[in-house]
Amino acid sequence: MARITSSAIVRYWVRENGRGVVLSFLLFAAISTPFVLLPRYSASPVMSREEVGGTVVSVATHPINPKVAVGRGFHYEYRIRLDDGRVVSTSGPIAKPHPIGEDVILT
Secondary structure (H helix, E strand, O other): OOOOOHHHHHHHHHHHHHHHHHHHHHHHHHHHHHHHHHHHHOOOOOOOOOOEEEEEEEEEEEOOOHHHHOOOOOEEEEEEEEOOOOEEEEEEEOOOOOOOOOEEEEO
16 A cells, blocks of 8 residues: 655645645735735825825814704814815814914824
């Protein structure tokens, strides 16, 4: 009776399944590559990991109706013109208001 070694089993498995394993790895790498590289090239100031500066353009207190604020509280809604000209909206706590014209940094 012939003796079957573990190396023979490995060689047989690679011969039978190796192509599928390699193709599966290549498919996984091709699909995941855009998701890994996408955050590096993001142009959105919200998605960016860099600090972005701008100037406060308008400030409003939200919510306007006090009955809606029960349980959530008031907050400020800011429109900020970024240094590159884009305008973004953001909100902040009522304890630290930013006046119109103030230079702020979004992190």
